[in-house]
Amino acid sequence: MHQITYTYINLPHLYLLPEKLISPIKVIKDTHNKIVMTKDDLLVVEGVRKTFGGLVALDEVNMKVKKNLLVMLIGPNGSGKTTLINVISGIYKPDKGKIIFENKEITECSADEVCREGLVRTFQIPQLFTKLTVLENVLTAYKDNPGTSFLKACVKRTWIQRETEATKKAFEILDTVGLSHMWDKRASELSGGQMKLLETARALMSGAKMIMMDEPAAGVFPSLIDKIFKHFVELKKKFGLTFLIIEHRLEPVLPYVDYVYAMDRGRVISEGKPKEVLNDEKVIESYLGE
Amino acid sequence: MAAIDFLLDMLATVGVYLMLTLSLNLDSGYCGIPNFGKVLAMIAGAFVVAFFPGRILATMLGMSGDFVTDNASMIFQINSFLASNFLISTALFIATIIVAIGFGMIVGYVSTRPAVKIGSGPLAITLLVMGEGLRVIGTNYAPLAGGSIGISAPDVFAWAGGDRFLVVSVVVFVFSVAIFFFVNRLTNAPLGRMLRAVRDNEIAAESLGIDIVGVKLKTMMVSSAIAAVAGALYAFYSGAVISTAYTRASWTFIPWAMMLLGGVANNVGVVTGVFTFVFLRKLIVMYKAELTPYLPFDVLWLELILYGVMVILILMYRPEGLIPEKRTPTLKMSTLKKMQKT
Ligand SMILES: Nc1ncnc2c1ncn2[C@@H]1O[C@H](COP(=O)(O)OP(=O)(O)O)[C@@H](O)[C@H]1O
Ligand SMILES: [Mg+2]
Numbered sequence: 233m234h235q236i237t238y239t240y241i242n243l244p245h246l247y248l249l250p251e252k253l254i255s256p257i258k259v260i261k262d263t264h265n266k267i268v269m270t271k272d273d274l275l276v277v278e279g280v281r282k283t284f285g286g287l288v289a290l291d292e293v294n295m296k297v298k299k300n301l302l303v304m305l306i307g308p309n310g311s312g313k314t315t316l317i318n319v320i321s322g323i324y325k326p327d328k329g330k331i332i333f334e335n336k337e338i339t340e341c342s343a344d345e346v347c348r349e350g351l352v353r354t355f356q357i358p359q360l361f362t363k364l365t366v367l368e369n370v371l372t373a374y375k376d377n378p379g380t381s382f383l384k385a386c387v388k389r390t391w392i393q394r395e396t397e398a399t400k401k402a403f404e405i406l407d408t409v410g411l412s413h414m415w416d417k418r419a420s421e422l423s424g425g426q427m428k429l430l431e432t433a434r435a436l437m438s439g440a441k442m443i444m445m446d447e448p449a450a451g452v453f454p455s456l457i458d459k460i461f462k463h464f465v466e467l468k469k470k471f472g473l474t475f476l477i478i479e480h481r482l483e484p485v486l487p488y489v490d491y492v493y494a495m496d497r498g499r500v501i502s503e504g505k506p507k508e509v510l511n512d513e514k515v516i517e518s519y520l521g522e
Numbered sequence: 523m524a525a526i527d528f529l530l531d532m533l534a535t536v537g538v539y540l541m542l543t544l545s546l547n548l549d550s551g552y553c554g555i556p557n558f559g560k561v562l563a564m565i566a567g568a569f570v571v572a573f574f575p576g577r578i579l580a581t582m583l584g585m586s587g588d589f590v591t592d593n594a595s596m597i598f599q600i601n602s603f604l605a606s607n608f609l610i611s612t613a614l615f616i617a618t619i620i621v622a623i624g625f626g627m628i629v630g631y632v633s634t635r636p637a638v639k640i641g642s643g644p645l646a647i648t649l650l651v652m653g654e655g656l657r658v659i660g661t662n663y664a665p666l667a668g669g670s671i672g673i674s675a676p677d678v679f680a681w682a683g684g685d686r687f688l689v690v691s692v693v694v695f696v697f698s699v700a701i702f703f704f705v706n707r708l709t710n711a712p713l714g715r716m717l718r719a720v721r722d723n724e725i726a727a728e729s730l731g732i733d734i735v736g737v738k739l740k741t742m743m744v745s746s747a748i749a750a751v752a753g754a755l756y757a758f759y760s761g762a763v764i765s766t767a768y769t770r771a772s773w774t775f776i777p778w779a780m781m782l783l784g785g786v787a788n789n790v791g792v793v794t795g796v797f798t799f800v801f802l803r804k805l806i807v808m809y810k811a812e813l814t815p816y817l818p819f820d821v822l823w824l825e826l827i828l829y830g831v832m833v834i835l836i837l838m839y840r841p842e843g844l845i846p847e848k849r850t851p852t853l854k855m856s857t858l859k860k861m862q863k864t
Binding site for chain 2: 323343344353355360361363364367369372373375379384392395403412416434
């Protein structure tokens with residue numbers, strides 16, 4: 233009796249009906265009537281292809297990340313995990329395919345626009361502000377600081393309150409990642425593991441709805457990995473954050489993971505609950521060569 | 523008497539270089555824009571002085587004649603009028619500075635926009651070439667600033683009579699102090715931190731939501747406005763604008779050397795660098811005649827050779843300059859320490 237109304241997207245122009253006109257289930261379909269996005273999906277990657285010269289780094293990658301989950305992306309070295317995050321975050325443009333975040337197509341967005349949409353990422357090789365202190369690195373990620381405008385910067389009372397709040401938040405985050413004792417050191421003085429932690433701290437500071445992390449645990453002390461992933465789970469529960477985290481190996485963080493994608497040679501070869509993916513023959517095989 | 527003149531001369535020279543080097547420090551030291559065209563915005567400010575106030579006064583006073591070809595006689599009349607009109611002189615001075623600020627901003631935007639997205643190499647070359655270009659245009663197109671002969675500017679300090687030199691030197695210096703406090707405010711705010719972040723790692727800055735193209739354009743507009751003020755003040759100070767005097771060696775490379783000597787991304791360092799440099803320069807100029815017998819080359823080259831050697835020595839042995847870059851002090855150190863403990 234009750235016909236479900238779909239909203240259609242005819243990309244590149246995303247066309248959405250006002251929410252009240254459509255059924256409680258909000259579904260986005262493409263022109264071939266295939267469901268692209270449901271209400272629970274936060275990030276959708278559709279048929280993304282990326283080549284570097286003759287090398288196919290991403291080959292028809294499809295992925296859906298549901299809201300409020302901690303999703304892992306695993307795969308052997310060179311399988312295209314980092315490239316996928318680079319494409320989603322606007323560092324590279326895909327040759328083909330589209331990326332939708334929160335009902336908005338972001339395929340053509342630049343990196344800063346993607347971040348301002350609420351989707352932040354970290355780097356596998358830490359990209360820090362080397363001459364800034366640890367605290368300054370974290371503070372730089374704070375969004376909408378009035379003191380960063382040329383007009384307001386001159387008048388301290390327009391920004392001092394927000395800056396104080398930001399600094400408090402920054403110290404809390406530094407505490408979580410175990411870097412608060414290093415707050416006044418230059419970022420260039422940190423060890424490799426500490427640099428990765430600072431990357432994580434900056435992402436947490438950004439206030440994004442979704443955080444993509446590229447191997448945040450690499451080089452980090454195992455007990456600290458546990459602590460940080462526990463914190464991710466807490467943030468997920470408390471603020472409804474969503475995580476997409478790349479790790480080379482799944483086992484160390486297994487208890488915290490809701491869903492897993494496995495990639496090999498530029499393709500998604502398996503997806504599902506952590507246990508299912510770990511026992512998938514294709515996944516086991518892909519790691520065998522290592 | 524000679525000592526006072528020497529000091530005053532140093533005051534004005536320090537003032538002009540301070541403004542230019544603070545401006546350079548804002549765009550290059552803080553934001554990482556390779557500005558090898560600092561002279562561009564300075565010329566823009568000087569040309570505003572060459573072009574507008576004289577013509578405005580000539581029209582006001584109902585004078586006939588061409589402002590460029592009849593420059594000497596017209597300026598003579600204009601200056602005798604200005605000498606007894608403090609208010610008009612000052613109003614004209616302020617209005618010219620405001621126009622210079624606006625023109626500086628436009629020049630900053632226009633010179634940066636084409637190459638800002640391409641990369642720092644192309645941007646550096648574009649800025650260098652544009653600085654040269656405006657000087658060449660000024661030298662060859664007489665209506666702008668009298669061509670290769672130059673042009674006299676109205677003396678808005680003529681009312682000071684015998685104390686003119688004193689007054690204009692102090693005015694230049696006061697402007698430079700005001701600009702120091704202005705730039706310091708900008709760089710000690712969260713803005714300074716953002717600029718340094720853009721300089722240190724563009725990819726990371728972009729990925730944290732910073733619109734780096736916008737930031738660079740705005741920075742260049744503000745820093746070029748400052749350099750244009752320096753150019754306008756220098757033109758008022760010297761009473762004339764001669765395009766050929768605006769060389770990249772004097773007004774781009776020396777500010778770079780001053781910034782490298784004093785400390786990149788540190789405004790106090792810039793002040794130190796400018797004072798040290800100007801003082802050393804005066805010493806060289808005073809004593810170079812005595813050195814002539816001992817030099818295997820013309821003493822004219824001594825100054826430039828010494829600058830070159832100095833820059834190389836700084837970069838080799840003290841790359842951070844006399845006073846290194848510091849944390850952006852948005853909050854007091856004691857407040858931060860308290861926050862860290864809780
Ligand atoms: N900028 C680039 N230029 C050329 N090849 C690249 C570039 N980035 C990645 N690749 C290639 O794409 C493939 C996937 O790399 P990457 O995404 O880094 O894998 P992973 O993160 O899963 O280890 C590799 O073969 C790599 O060499
Ligand atoms: Mg990788």
